[in-house]
Amino acid sequence: MRISELSDRSGLTVQTIKFYLREGLLPKGTATSTTRAYYDERHLRRLRLIRALREVGDLPIAAITRIVTALDDEKIELPDLLGIAQHALGPYIPPGADGAAWRAAKEDVDSLVAELGWLVGPDAPARDLLAQTFLALRGLGFPIVLTELRPYIDAAAAISAHETARLAPDAPRERALLGTLVTTVLYEQVLIALHRLAQEDASARRFGNGGAS
Amino acid sequence: MRISELSDRSGLTVQTIKFYLREGLLPKGTATSTTRAYYDERHLRRLRLIRALREVGDLPIAAITRIVTALDDEKIELPDLLGIAQHALGPYIPPGADGAAWRAAKEDVDSLVAELGWLVGPDAPARDLLAQTFLALRGLGFPIVLTELRPYIDAAAAISAHETARLAPDAPRERALLGTLVTTVLYEQVLIALHRLAQEDASARRFGNGGAS
DNA sequence: ATCCATTGGATAGCTCAACTATCCGATAGT
DNA sequence: ACTATCGGATAGTTGAGCTATCCAATGGAT
Numbered sequence: 385m386r387i388s389e390l391s392d393r394s395g396l397t398v399q400t401i402k403f404y405l406r407e408g409l410l411p412k413g414t415a416t417s418t419t420r421a422y423y424d425e426r427h428l429r430r431l432r433l434i435r436a437l438r439e440v441g442d443l444p445i446a447a448i449t450r451i452v453t454a455l456d457d458e459k460i461e462l463p464d465l466l467g468i469a470q471h472a473l474g475p476y477i478p479p480g481a482d483g484a485a486w487r488a489a490k491e492d493v494d495s496l497v498a499e500l501g502w503l504v505g506p507d508a509p510a511r512d513l514l515a516q517t518f519l520a521l522r523g524l525g526f527p528i529v530l531t532e533l534r535p536y537i538d539a540a541a542a543i544s545a546h547e548t549a550r551l552a553p554d555a556p557r558e559r560a561l562l563g564t565l566v567t568t569v570l571y572e573q574v575l576i577a578l579h580r581l582a583q584e585d586a587s588a589r590r591f592g593n594g595g596a597s
Numbered sequence: 598m599r600i601s602e603l604s605d606r607s608g609l610t611v612q613t614i615k616f617y618l619r620e621g622l623l624p625k626g627t628a629t630s631t632t633r634a635y636y637d638e639r640h641l642r643r644l645r646l647i648r649a650l651r652e653v654g655d656l657p658i659a660a661i662t663r664i665v666t667a668l669d670d671e672k673i674e675l676p677d678l679l680g681i682a683q684h685a686l687g688p689y690i691p692p693g694a695d696g697a698a699w700r701a702a703k704e705d706v707d708s709l710v711a712e713l714g715w716l717v718g719p720d721a722p723a724r725d726l727l728a729q730t731f732l733a734l735r736g737l738g739f740p741i742v743l744t745e746l747r748p749y750i751d752a753a754a755a756i757s758a759h760e761t762a763r764l765a766p767d768a769p770r771e772r773a774l775l776g777t778l779v780t781t782v783l784y785e786q787v788l789i790a791l792h793r794l795a796q797e798d799a800s801a802r803r804f805g806n807g808g809a810s
Numbered sequence: 811a812t813c814c815a816t817t818g819g820a821t822a823g824c825t826c827a828a829c830t831a832t833c834c835g836a837t838a839g840t
Numbered sequence: 841a842c843t844a845t846c847g848g849a850t851a852g853t854t855g856a857g858c859t860a861t862c863c864a865a866t867g868g869a870t
Contacts, residue, residue, distance in 0.1 A: 399859050
């Protein structure tokens with residue numbers, strides 16, 4: 385199909401698609417002449433992936449670029465993609481930030497991970513995310529207590545065990561990679577949404593339907 | 598304290614603090630003359646809250662404005678604040694979007710919530726967030742299966758039950774409100790971070806330490 | 811064969827969010 | 841009395857993510 389049909393079918397403007405082409409998010413179509421190139425279903429699927437990561441996952445273009453580059457790289461295998469995706473998700477803490485309090489929070493996280501016996505790379509960005517949150521909580525007068533953390537740890541462990549088990553080991557590479565990504569990025573939003581819904585429910589039951597309009 | 602001391606203690610520039618004052622995120626100090634105003638610990642706490650919501654929760658200024666306005670409104674009670682905070686968190690789906698597929702996704706969500714018997718307001722934004730994610734997943738060829746959702750539902754329910762139970766009913770109003778907010782916004786990040794860590798652990802165990810650097 | 815809408819490719823511009831910088835007149839403290 | 845600082849206002853900057861315009865080259869319809 386031509387770019388205009390790609391535009392129609394994806395719901396994106398031609399300009400936006402050209403922008404994604406420029407940025408290297410979308411591979412070029414097969415050129416049949418100077419002024420004509422053809423696109424196929426793979427391009428359409430790629431656009432859908434980009435939009436899902438942008439709109440639902442709220443990832444910046446730069447992060448999506450890194451992810452799709454890894455997706456297109458035949459050499460990258462499934463287990464490695466998770467690391468790449470997680471790195472792309474951030475957060476990006478400028479190195480050497482914040483001094484003593486930051487280092488203390490990092491150490492809290494490190495010792496928590498060690499205590500749990502989780503096999504996690506030492507520079508996983510999720511460590512920074514957790515440390516950042518610990519730091520903010522402390523600053524607001526809500527210091528972290530391990531026992532308070534327990535339900536979150538259990539929930540995280542249960543869900544990720546389920547997710548990993550669900551990966552079909554015989555799926556074709558592209559689909560397996562996509563499945564991993566989807567799990568990492570989109571099901572995280574599912575979890576957040578369900579949590580907010582459950583929270584509203586719990587609050588309504590406790591306070592007798594407080595703020596529900 | 599004066600604005601310069603507030604700047605030093607919060608780590609924000611004077612300009613940024615002035616910006617927050619202009620935007621109504623930070624209440625004005627008590628003016629002692631045309632060119633002098635004094636700020637107290639409450640202002641410092643407010644700045645810490647703003648930064649936590651911005652940096653950790655990644656909320657836009659507009660959402661934070663709505664939240665702190667509710668915080669400062671003596672008439673708003675704890676149960677109502679949760680609704681306000683959740684509304685401020687978004688997402689903001691432009692009404693009347695996307696047509697048939699969108700409506701179908703919304704209905705999936707509505708029937709799910711009904712099936713679970715959860716007491717959730719009909720216009721809770723979390724419904725939209727979930728619908729949006731369902732839609733994206735379907736577009737990528739990963740349709741939602743209720744059984745796949747089960748672990749997420751259970752996790753969400755367990756966590757929010759814990760959170761609601763943890764609210765001390767005798768805490769002073771300001772602190773109770775803050776606690777609710779913190780739970781909603783910051784512990785969500787804790788959950789995400791733990792999930793990513795757990796996922797990396799599960800993947801490492803299954804594939805023999807794949808991408809961990 | 812001709813002609814005009816469409817395409818690919820390049821470049822420049824726009825919009826929004828979140829600050830950041832400058833200016834100005836008043837004043838507090840020395 | 842004087843000068844660094846403050847509050848308040850206004851304007852400018854930066855980065856992300858598009859969006860619009862231009863241009864020469866088609867290529868399908870006539």
